[in-house]
Each structure stands twice: as structure tokens, then as C-alpha cells.
Amino acid sequence: MAAANASARAQRSAILASPLHELTGFYLAVDRLSPGCRGERTFAVAELASFYGNDCPVADVLSRMRRGIGCGATWRLPGW
Numbered sequence: 051m052a053a054a055n056a057s058a059r060a061q062r063s064a065i066l067a068s069p070l071h072e073l074t075g076f077y078l079a080v081d082r083l084s085p086g087c088r089g090e091r092t093f094a095v096a097e098l099a100s101f102y103g104n105d106c107p108v109a110d111v112l113s114r115m116r117r118g119i120g121c122g123a124t125w126r127l128p129g130w
Contacts, residue, residue: 070099
């Protein structure tokens with residue numbers, strides 16, 4: 051996990067490289083910021099870990115989510 055005094059870029063890189071199991075208790079907010087999309091959605095990292103696997107890095111989850119949906123489409127996660 052990123053150190054509190056690291057630069058914003060270093061923190062972002064460390065978070066994206068972190069496996070989900072290191073971030074349980076947090077939430078991931080995602081907004082594609084494009085017309086036709088459903089706006090910001092918030093996901094519990096613990097639920098993402100149960101769906102994608104505990105060792106899956108945050109960057110992989112975001113990539114899979116980006117490929118798995120299109121504007122106007124539904125999110126491909128349980129319960130959504």
C-alpha cells in the first residue's frame with residue numbers, strides 16, 4: 051500500500067498495483083464520465099475480491115470492468 055507522504059502519482063501507482071485483499075474495507079468509486087453512462091457507481095472492494103479473486107490487482111479489475119461494459123450497458127457484477 052502507498053505511503054502517506056508519497057507523491058500523488060506514486061500513490062496512484064501503488065494502489066493500482068495492490069491486490070484487492072490489501073484494500074478490503076475500502077470502496078472503489080467508478081465513473082466513466084461519458085454520455086449515456088449510468089454515472090458514478092461504488093463497489094465494496096471485499097465484494098470485488100470475491101468476484102475477481104483476492105490477488106487480482108486493482109488495475110486489472112478496472113480494465114476488466116472497462117472491457118465488460120459499454121455506455122448504457124449494465125455492470126457485470128453480482129447484485130448490480
